Amino acid sequence: MTGVSRRGLFGLAGAGVAVAGLGAAAGVLASGAEKPAGPSVDTSAPVPFRGDHQAGITTPAQDRMHFVAFDVTTKSRGELVRLLKDWTAAAERMTAGKEAAEGGAVGGIPEAAPADTGEALDLPASALTLTIGFGPSLFDDRFGLAGKRPEALVDLPHFRGDNLEATRSGGDICVQACANDPQVAVHAIRNLARIGFGKVAVRWSQLGFGRTSSTSKAQATPRNLFGFKDGTNNLKSEDPGLPAQVWVTDGPDWMVGGSYLVARRIRMHIEIWDRTSLAEQESIVGRAKGSGAPLGQQNEFDAVDPHVRGAGGVPLVPDDSHIRLASENLNGAKILRRGYNFTDGSDGYGHLDAGLFFICFNRDTRSQFIPMQQALSGKDRMMEYLEHNGSGHFACPPGPAVGSYWGEKLFA
Amino acid sequence: MRSRLQHLGVCLTGLAAISTLAACGGGDDKAAAAGAGGPITVEAKDDGCGVQRAEAQAGTITFEVSNKGSRITEFYLYAEGDRIMGEVENIAPGLTRRLIVEVPDGGRYQTSCRPGMTGDGIRADFTVKGSASRNTDDNAKLAEATQGYQRYVNAQVQPLLDKTGEFVTAVKAGKVDAAKAVYPVARTYWERIEPVAESFGDLDPRTDSREADLEPGQAFTGFHRLEKDLWVSGLQPDSGKVADQLLADVTEIATRAKTVAFTPLQLANGAKSLLDEVATGKITGEEDTFSHTDLWDFQANVEGSQAAIAALRPLVQERDAALAKTIDEKFAAVTGLLDKQRDGDGYKLYDKLTQAEIKAFAEAVDALGEPISKVAEVVAQK
Numbered sequence: 001m002t003g004v005s006r007r008g009l010f011g012l013a014g015a016g017v018a019v020a021g022l023g024a025a026a027g028v029l030a031s032g033a034e035k036p037a038g039p040s041v042d043t044s045a046p047v048p049f050r051g052d053h054q055a056g057i058t059t060p061a062q063d064r065m066h067f068v069a070f071d072v073t074t075k076s077r078g079e080l081v082r083l084l085k086d087w088t089a090a091a092e093r094m095t096a097g098k099e100a101a102e103g104g105a106v107g108g109i110p111e112a113a114p115a116d117t118g119e120a121l122d123l124p125a126s127a128l129t130l131t132i133g134f135g136p137s138l139f140d141d142r143f144g145l146a147g148k149r150p151e152a153l154v155d156l157p158h159f160r161g162d163n164l165e166a167t168r169s170g171g172d173i174c175v176q177a178c179a180n181d182p183q184v185a186v187h188a189i190r191n192l193a194r195i196g197f198g199k200v201a202v203r204w205s206q207l208g209f210g211r212t213s214s215t216s217k218a219q220a221t222p223r224n225l226f227g228f229k230d231g232t233n234n235l236k237s238e239d240p241g242l243p244a245q246v247w248v249t250d251g252p253d254w255m256v257g258g259s260y261l262v263a264r265r266i267r268m269h270i271e272i273w274d275r276t277s278l279a280e281q282e283s284i285v286g287r288a289k290g291s292g293a294p295l296g297q298q299n300e301f302d303a304v305d306p307h308v309r310g311a312g313g314v315p316l317v318p319d320d321s322h323i324r325l326a327s328e329n330l331n332g333a334k335i336l337r338r339g340y341n342f343t344d345g346s347d348g349y350g351h352l353d354a355g356l357f358f359i360c361f362n363r364d365t366r367s368q369f370i371p372m373q374q375a376l377s378g379k380d381r382m383m384e385y386l387e388h389n390g391s392g393h394f395a396c397p398p399g400p401a402v403g404s405y406w407g408e409k410l411f412a
Numbered sequence: 413m414r415s416r417l418q419h420l421g422v423c424l425t426g427l428a429a430i431s432t433l434a435a436c437g438g439g440d441d442k443a444a445a446a447g448a449g450g451p452i453t454v455e456a457k458d459d460g461c462g463v464q465r466a467e468a469q470a471g472t473i474t475f476e477v478s479n480k481g482s483r484i485t486e487f488y489l490y491a492e493g494d495r496i497m498g499e500v501e502n503i504a505p506g507l508t509r510r511l512i513v514e515v516p517d518g519g520r521y522q523t524s525c526r527p528g529m530t531g532d533g534i535r536a537d538f539t540v541k542g543s544a545s546r547n548t549d550d551n552a553k554l555a556e557a558t559q560g561y562q563r564y565v566n567a568q569v570q571p572l573l574d575k576t577g578e579f580v581t582a583v584k585a586g587k588v589d590a591a592k593a594v595y596p597v598a599r600t601y602w603e604r605i606e607p608v609a610e611s612f613g614d615l616d617p618r619t620d621s622r623e624a625d626l627e628p629g630q631a632f633t634g635f636h637r638l639e640k641d642l643w644v645s646g647l648q649p650d651s652g653k654v655a656d657q658l659l660a661d662v663t664e665i666a667t668r669a670k671t672v673a674f675t676p677l678q679l680a681n682g683a684k685s686l687l688d689e690v691a692t693g694k695i696t697g698e699e700d701t702f703s704h705t706d707l708w709d710f711q712a713n714v715e716g717s718q719a720a721i722a723a724l725r726p727l728v729q730e731r732d733a734a735l736a737k738t739i740d741e742k743f744a745a746v747t748g749l750l751d752k753q754r755d756g757d758g759y760k761l762y763d764k765l766t767q768a769e770i771k772a773f774a775e776a777v778d779a780l781g782e783p784i785s786k787v788a789e790v791v792a793q794k
Contacts, residue, residue, distance in 0.1 A: 160627045163698075271778060272688045275785035280681070296512055307486075308511055309499040348767065349695060349774035378627060384692075 043180040046125035049095045051399040052257050056129030056178055057361050058237045058246065058336065061215045064182040065208035065340045066189045067263065067357065069135070069171025069392055070200040077143040081411050083199045087132070087175075087192055088405040097125030100191035117194070120187035128179040130188055132406045133261045133394025138172040148410060150252050152260055152364045153395045159377040161388065168265050168390030171203045176261070176359065178338075182209065204390070206265060208340025208357045215338060221292060221300065224356055225268055225341050226385075228285050229292035232300055233327065235336045245334050245368065246361050254409035257398030259361040262369045265342075265390025268355040273385050284381045286321030294323060320381045326372060333368045335360040355386075365393060450474075451510070454525070456503065457481040461525035461534040470518050470542035475500075478508040481527050488524040488533065489513050497521065501529065518542045553727045554676045554791075560723035561679050562672075565605050569666045572601035576662045580655040583638055583647065592642050596700075596708035596758060599635060602662075603712035604719070606689065607682035608669045619661045622698065634658055636702075643702040676724055680788040683720035686713045687781045695774050697762045707759035710773075711750050717784065718743055724791060732790050735783055742780035749776050 043062070047055045074080055090100045099105060105118030139149035175192055179185040186207070193202055212224045213231035217238050224230040235242050248255045273281070282289055292300035296308040296316035304323055310316045317324050338361065343354040362368035377383060397407045451474040455462035458481035477487040477500060486501035489511070498513030515521070518540045524533035575598035582591035602609070602620070609616045617625075619634040626632055632640075633654050641651050674682065693699040694710040721728070721739060729736045749772055753760045 158628050160630075161625055163624055269688075269692055272691055272781070275684060275688075275781050277681070277785075277788055297510065298512075305500070305509060307500055307502045307509065309496070309501070310513065311495075311497055313496045313499060349771050350778060351774065374627070384688075 044124040044126050046096050047127050047129050049092045049130075049400070050402055053247065054129075054131045054258070054396055054399045055095070056131035056176055057259055057338070057396070058215060058242065059129055060127075060219060060237070061211040061213055061338050062127050062129070062178040062180045062185075063209070063211055064179055064185050065211075065357070065359075066177045066182075066185040066205065067208065067359070068175050068177075068189050068193065068205040069203045070173045070175075070193075070196065071203045072138065072142070072172040072199065073201050074199040075142060077411070079199050080143060081405075083196055084407055084411075085405045086195050088400055090191060090195055091130040091188070091406070094120075094188050094191065095125060095128045095130055097123075097128075100188075100195070117187060117190055119190075120184050123181055123184055123187075126179040126181040126184040128177065128184050128188055130192075131176040131178075131261075131396055133174045133176070133396040134407065134410070135171050135173065135392065135394050137170060145410065148252060148254065150248075150255050150395055152248075152366055153393065154366060154370075156262070156365075156391060156393050157370065157374075159373050159388065161377055161383050161386075162391070163387050163389050164391050165389050168204050168206075169392060171392055171394075173200065174261065174263070174392060174394045182207070206263075206342060206357050206390070207344070208342050210341040212339045212341055212356055213337040215336065225270055225343075225354055226273055226281070226285070228281075228287060228289055229300060230356075231337050232287075232292055233304075233323070233334075235334050241334075242336065244363070246336050246363055248363055254397060254407070254412070255395055258396050259336075259363065260365045260369075261392075261394045261396050262358075262360050262362070262365055263390070263392040263394070264358040264388050266356045266358055267353065267387040267389055269351075269385045269387070270354050271351050276385075283318050284321060284385075286317045286323035295321075318381070320379050322376070322380055322382045325375050325380050333362075333371065335362045335368050335372065361396070451476045453478065454487060454523070455480050456485045456487060456525040456527065458483055458527045459534075461487075461523065461536060463523050463536055463538070466537065467539040467541060468515070470515055470540050473513050473515055473540075475511045475513070475523075476508055477503055477511060477525075479503045479505050481505060483527045484529055485525055485527045486529050487511060488522075488526070489515070489538065490522045490524060492520060515540050553730075557676045557679060557723045557727060558673050561674055561720055564719045564723065565608055565669050565672070568601045568605050569669055572598065572605075573663060573666050575601060576659055579638075580659045583642070583655040584652045586647060588642055588647065591638075592703070595635070595639060595642065595703060596705035599700075599705070600708050600712040602635070603689075603709045604716035605669060606713070606716065607678075607685055607720075608672060608674075609665050611672065612665060612668055615661050615665050619658060619665070622701070624698075634661070636700075639700060639702045676727070676791045677788055679720045679724055680784075680791050683717040683724075683787065684781070684784050686717040686720070687777060687784055689713050690777050691774070691781065695770065695777065697770075700762070704761040704763045705759070706762040707750065707753055711759070714743070714746055714750070721784065721787065724787060728787060728790055731793055732786075735786055735790060738783045739780070739787075742776070742783060746773075746776045746780055749773055 047059050049055060072080060094100055099116035099121070101115035104116040105114045105121055108115055136149065136153050136155055139145045139153070175189065177185040177188040179188070189205065211222050213234045214221055215234070215237055217236050221229040221232050235245055246259050248258050248260075278289060282295060286304070287294055291298070293302055294304040294317055296305060297303070304317055304327060306315060306317055306324060308316045337359070339356055339358040341354070342357045343352055345353055347353045360369055397410060400406055400408070452468065453464045454475050454477040456477055456479050475487065475489070479485050482505055484505070485503050486499060487503070488499045489497040491497050497515055498511050500509045500511040503509045521538040521540055522535050523538045524535045526533035575594060579591055579594045579598045582594060609619065620636065621632070621634060622636050623632055623640065635658065637654050638651060638658065641647050690710055690713045694706045694713065697704070697706055699709050700706045725736065728739075750759070753765070753769070
């Protein structure tokens with residue numbers, strides 16, 4: 001057994017194409033996996049790297065993620081631009097299922113350290129997407145970018161209950177790697193970090209397993225670590241209203257066709273949650289745990305009806321429930337969620353360090369994510385079970401056109 | 413199990429108005445037969461309320477209310493004495509809304525459409541068949557649990573007022589050392605009955621918010637604001653004002669606490685939530701981040717939890733003696749660990765604990781939290 005056992009070990013969910021023809025073992029793997037979203041979805045095929053928009057935003061959410069934030073350590077604008085060009089070339093190769101550089105893991109001379117780290121040899125592209133974003137701190141006087149900082153790229157305000165750690169927050173540049181095989185995602189970040197040594201340093205990074213949102217109606221709604229379907233009302237790529245909520249149209253020029261990414265590391269106190277009665281859990285979320293239906297309704301995609309009341313005239317979907325607060329008083333503003341579950345071992349006190357790595361994309365964080373989070377952090381009863389301990393805000397430029405590099409217009 | 417818990421959920425939602433468990437009990441078996449005959453359609457008009465059927469089996473009853481009139485309407489199901497079982501409001505003309513209502517007990521009910529959303533509505537009788545039997549002996553035990561916990565709360569209220577008064581007086585007199593000494597003592601009485609205080613809206617956040625829990629621009633008040641003044645920043649020009657407000661708020665909480673009656677289910681959930689407080693706030697040392705007197709609060713939460721369980725004790729003992737025994741053992745284990753950290757009349761400061769000691773606390777609280785979380789379902793058994 002070569003590649004197959006390793007991939008099985010790492011829990012590849014969509015066994016689809018890659019393992020066809022491998023006999024009984026493949027069948028066993030596939031049957032243990034989640035129901036595939038549809039017969040035609042190929043979870044191992046490449047996703048185009050170039051285009052009007054960066055991949056990894058409205059493209060179907062993969063099952064695994066490795067997110068990294070870098071501090072730029074070089075003082076040279078030229079060196080930073082050089083790095084972005086090198087990264088773009090490597091990213092284009094890796095998203096196509098190739099090694100990070102020509103020659104790769106074993107094609108160089110024996111005396112040289114291999115140009116690719118090698119752990120993704122024999123693995124398919126696995127729908128790898130690499131998405132870059134620029135943080136507020138990049139727009140200082142180091143690289144002459146101060147005048148180019150978008151107004152929407154604000155420093156996020158303090159939200160009630162925030163307990164942010166500097167070592168999990170901020171960063172000059174982020175790269176989001178998503179793939180249907182965790183090893184492919186980790187390989188991509190590892191090689192980009194390696195290319196960046198001396199010019200950037202990893203500030204923090206986060207692994208995620210199990211997407212917590214669907215970005216396409218072809219995907220089933222997944223569950224978060226509270227055991228609830230999450231993101232039922234998320235924007236989907238098929239929604240006609242999506243472009244207006246996600247893509248920047250009004251400048252600055254270098255951001256047109258881009259989007260703003262907000263990342264939040266949300267620790268869940270899952271041990272406490274698990275001791276909470278089903279009725280309490282459901283009233284906190286506002287949905288039935290089994291079907292995902294809003295309370296008082298029958299099916300997952302039934303509309304939330306705040307006008308239904310139970311005994312004593314008390315609303316069935318409580319005023320301080322998560323779905324109610326996440327949907328109300330926002331003047332129709334929505335966000336595209338694209339987060340992942342995480343478990344980073346344990347916390348030293350016998351509890352799992354687990355939760356949700358929240359990622360969302362929106363056209364203007366000031367009018368979308370921030371008011372939404374202010375409503376939630378102030379009133380959401382779920383906050384008792386949550387702790388936000390990491391945070392980042394990044395401007396993701398439009399997709400690279402043929403022959404151009406990541407963020408080229410920013411440095412033009 | 414599942415249907416019972418969901419059923420409880422509906423009862424729990426109604427607890428803003430305090431009632432005893434008996435007021436929303438019964439009918440589990442019938443819930444299984446829910447939905448027999450499908451939803452009952454209701455044609456609401458400006459001058460009529462056409463309910464398709466005037467009777468249903470006890471359990472889950474679904475109404476589909478279509479507004480065929482010209483005015484916005486709403487639909488109610490009332491039990492005797494106009495007690496609302498369920499309602500759906502704001503049904504615009506042409507719109508259909510669904511009302512799923514849990515009716516555990518058979519008996520006489522009334523439906524009502526209210527065109528224009530005013531007045532008594534257009535009423536009709538509605539019969540629910542099937543009825544739950546009640547065990548009067550159990551009801552007596554449940555009532556005793558409620559009263560027993562009420563006595564406990566009343567016993568905490570006066571010392572809470574006294575010690576908060578001493579604390580406030582010391583702060584206003586600028587006696588920093590005296591204020592520091594009484595701070596953890598006053599909080600002990602507070603933390604023992606915290607679930608009671610939490611049911612009073614704004615009062616709890618004003619009294620007990622931690623600095624990180626505030627929104628930008630929100631005033632930092634209450635115990636922890638004064639804690640910061642005393643231990644870190646020194647008394648401020650407005651410390652006296654903050655102290656006065658604290659005493660006024662605690663006085664109001666004390667007055668209101670005496671009038672609150674908790675249902676047995678709320679007691680069980682309160683016992684659990686006190687331990688949750690320990691696990692998320694005290695184990696992490698976040699509660700008293702300036703004074704590090706977290707172990708006083710820790711001990712008080714545990715005592716409050718134990719008092720709530722004690723009120724339910726006869727019921728738990730009768731229905732699940734093994735659970736009662738486990739809970740006793742795990743309480744004793746936590747208390748034993750706390751006793752080891754005693755220092756004079758109080759406790760060692762939290763920042764002086766070793767990582768291993770904190771981990772031992774966390775494990776003991778987890779071991780207690782699991783059996784405590786089972787009390788609610790034991791109480792809910794019929």
